[in-house]
Amino acid sequence: MIVRLRTDFVPEGRLSRTEAADQRDGIESAQAGLQEHLRGTGYQTMREYETIPYIALDASPRALQAIERSAFATDVVEDHLDEAYVDESAPQDLDAPSLAQSTPLVQAPSMWAEGFTGSGRTVAVLDTGVDSAHPFLSGKVVEEACYSASSNCPNGRTSQTGPGSGVPCTYVASGCPHGTHVAGIAAGRGSTFSGVAKGASIMSVQVFSRFTGSSCAGYSEDPCALSYTSDQIAGLEKVFSLRSTRNFSSVNMSLGGGRYISNCDTDPRKQIIDNLRSASIATVISPGNDGYTDAVGAPACISSAVSVGSTTKFDTVSSFSNSASFLSLLAPGDLIYSSVPGGGFDYFSGTSMAAPHVTGAWALLKHQDPPASVSTILSKLQSKGLAVTDNRVAGGVTKSRIRIADAAGIPPPPPNDNFANARIFSGYSYAANGTNVGATPEGGDPVKVSSSSYTNRTVWYQWKAPFSGPVEIDTCSYYTDFDTVLGVYTGSALGSLTQTAANDDGCEVGNRNGSRVTLMATKDTTYHILVDGYADSKGNFTVEVVDKLPPKVASTNPSSGGKVAPGANIKATFSEPMQVNGVNATTYKLKKAGTTGFLGATVTYDPATRQATLNPNNNLRSGSTYIATVTTDPHDESGNPLDQNASVDGYQPKTWKFSVN
Ligand SMILES: [Ca+2]
Ligand SMILES: [Ca+2]
Ligand SMILES: [Ca+2]
Ligand SMILES: [Ca+2]
Known part of the structure; x- marks a missing residue:
């Protein structure tokens, strides 16, 4: 159980250094006071928190009675177990929005093109562990920690920090790859596609524990991986403690449980989320996959968290996604192709996949605007996003599917970008x-x-x-x-x-x-x-x-050596479209063989057929031979003059003879 202590709390970011130290002293005194009060009642301390007024205990019924009587405690809640929010019933449709499709949808490449990759930022992933050896995540995992009340940390204990502590769990087939998939969406980097914040580093915080039997009822596998609230708080507090050495933009929690139709601010995770938010670090949380249109899970229901429902690549709300009037944002979560432990990739669906798109977006936007508060970035994402109405129910809520470049005020790509x-x-x-x-x-x-x-x-x-x-x-x-x-x-x-x-x-x-x-x-x-x-x-x-190819006369009527009736027109068809005003009685002309004077004629040019027609003013004389000429003056549309003989240097006119019947 998790006990709320009777001591004042203000998020540390709003306190001076001295005030924060005083607050921590007060928390420590309250913890010690309660422990003293519980002496001999049968309890075990599971987690002591440094910055928030809570303590996690394993308490006997007698200890619980003592807690309820204690002046040091104001409230006791069960230490809930949460699931990872992947939707295992989603069809494995291969026509799916891999990251290669979902990252352009949220405009991540426009941010990358401006140099905002999330470089120098760290995203924390509270999950089932991250495969730091995966090529997609190579060199990215810079901090690791594990909090597992069932002693499932790699060292066999309930806590572990340092290299190797945040590796993926291995005791369940479908649950343990979850964290590596989520981390890839937030910050993976590949040669042909990447996660959203492809330049960001990752902190892997493993917060899951192994359960069997009745604890796994309702889940798809037994054993199953579930996460204690008290372990999540410990993980979040570890992130908070490292905030001055790692430039955290955001924390991803693709986990939770329950059904909340309004904010759940008595949840014991709220104070540590408030601490992070007061340090301008967003806690981005999936709302769950129950298909609710008016409710989300916890901890997504906490008012100071950023909750993210799932959309399809067609920008409709995913059938499985929980949503509610107090949901923060939407992002793609349907069939996302991302990294899984061992070096491969796989398609997963769920609000688990939507949240890390926003976690990564935060790293890009913090890269562009380092001092920006959580509220500033959230309001930009909300006001500049694509409005998507939940059509699963009449009067469904309208929320913003994130558009990161728009939120950043960066021009969207031109239509012929791809x-x-x-x-x-x-x-x-x-x-x-x-x-x-x-x-x-x-x-x-x-x-x-x-x-x-x-x-x-x-x-x-x-x-x-x-x-x-x-x-x-x-x-x-x-x-x-x-x-x-x-x-x-x-x-x-x-x-x-x-x-x-x-x-x-x-x-x-x-x-x-x-x-x-x-x-x-x-x-x-x-x-x-x-x-x-x-x-x-x-x-x-x-x-x-x-x-650059000069035009020529491709065919004539009559042809060279041919015959026409005395009243005929003489036609020349060009090899390509010609400048209309260049084809005229000066550049296309006719004379009788053996004479020097050109005949009076009208010349017209039809661009549709590329055909010039020479209509003599008087009928031609029967039995005579005529010579037609198209000079080099007509130009094609690019300005190349006519050249009838490509194999001879310079430009040559077209000349041909015919006789009259
Ligand atoms: Ca140039
Ligand atoms: Ca391009
Ligand atoms: Ca040409
Ligand atoms: Ca020539």
């Missing part, structure tokens, strides 16, 4: 304004030009070549206002692209920072065009695809 969302264009030439402000790296982004460190603010375009020939692609326009890097690739998927061309620079003098590449395009091939910033720079640009 390879799969490339802006698509076609045609011989193209120009579009774009931006890489808010753009983010994506796993498998190709290395451009020379350095992998530039693979960062990437945006994508896609161009299907309508012809084979030389092409120039550039960002040389004066609209471009930052130092771009440009790459062109073929292939179908990130990670397996082939570079066709890439360049940092290459524009004419006057635009030092734009980029230009040339390539020989192949008709009907799709080219993936990547615009990035040199050394992470960002801004606005124009990307242009410029056809």
Whole structure:
């Protein structure tokens, strides 16, 4: 049982150093006074807390009677057992939001692109232990502790601190991987996907104990892993005690139990959560998986905690998630693919998976704004999140699904940030304004030009070549206002692209920072065009695809050597779209063979068919031969003059002869 002592308590962050020391003295005196009062009644002290007015005891009925009579005690509560909030009934749907999908949903990559990875911050994970040897968590576990009233710490005792103390329990198959999964969501780091605060460190606090038989009734396995309230308080107090050596942003508790339709501020965990909050450390707690729409579990019901319900990747409240009017936030928790002990990954569902998204978000937001209080960050996440209404019940509550970059005031990614969302264009030439402000790296982004460190603010375009020939692609326009890097690739998927061309620079003098590449395009091939910033720079640009292939006359009617009726029009069809006003009676003309004067005629050009029509003012003379000419003056849309003979240097006109019936 956990006994509340009769002594004043104010969260330490609001006290001076001297006042805090006095408060601790008062707590210690009350503990000693109660123990003295209980002498000979049959009790054992399980946990003495240093900063909050509680003591955990194992008490006989006689001792309990003595506690109830003692002036040192004001309240006694049972030392509850909590479960880890994973929903084992969730279907193992492989079309699931792995971290690769859930972290973009909460805008973590936009924070990473700004340099806010949670580096220099620590997240504490009170759970079933964390596999610090997992590659996803490599080098991250900087503090460890274990509190297990059933003596299930690695040393076989009820408490252990230091390296090796926070390793995963091993006595239950489905429960013990829980902590490693949760830690991966909050702070894992991989090559193709990462957890939310991929730069943050982790403190693993193992707070679970092994139970069998009736204690495991209602759980999916026996033995089962459950956590005592008194052990959780000890773990939270350990975090609090290390706050000056570890820069904690947040503590994750994906555990709990019970059904509370309003705040539960008599819960003995409230004072230590208040202490943490007074030191600007958030305690982020899962509300449970019972599907309640009006209630959450404890300790999520504590008013000073941050409670996090679960959403799907479609931004609906997960069927299993508990929720209530006093829930703090929502985050993805449905089928999240994260680390499990031994080096692998697995899909877990539950509000257990939602809370660590917020725990990680806290590390990113504290990285951006180190002094921010819990209230400041919470109100930003609440006001800038995506409003999701709980549609499981009529009049369901509306809560914010977190959007971290929005909360941080960082621009969201442009629509063509990801390879799969490339802006698509076609045609011989193209120009579009774009931006890489808010753009983010994506796993498998190709290395451009020379350095992998530039693979960062990437945006994508896609161009299907309508012809084979030389092409120039550039960002040389004066609209471009930052130092771009440009790459062109073929292939179908990130990670397996082939570079066709890439360049940092290459524009004419006057635009030092734009980029230009040339390539020989192949008709009907799709080219993936990547615009990035040199050394992470960002801004606005124009990307242009410029056809460098001169146009020519592809066919004529009549053909060379053919015959027409005296009243016929003479037609020439170009190989590609032409500038309309360049095709006229000066650039397309007709004369009778053996003469020098060109005939009066009207010339029209139809862009849809690329066909020019020469309509002579007078009928042509029967039996005569005529010579038609298209000069080199008509230009294609990119400004290339006509060149009828690619194998001869310079530009050659199109000339052909025909006769009249
Ligand atoms: Ca990108
Ligand atoms: Ca450049
Ligand atoms: Ca052309
Ligand atoms: Ca030529």
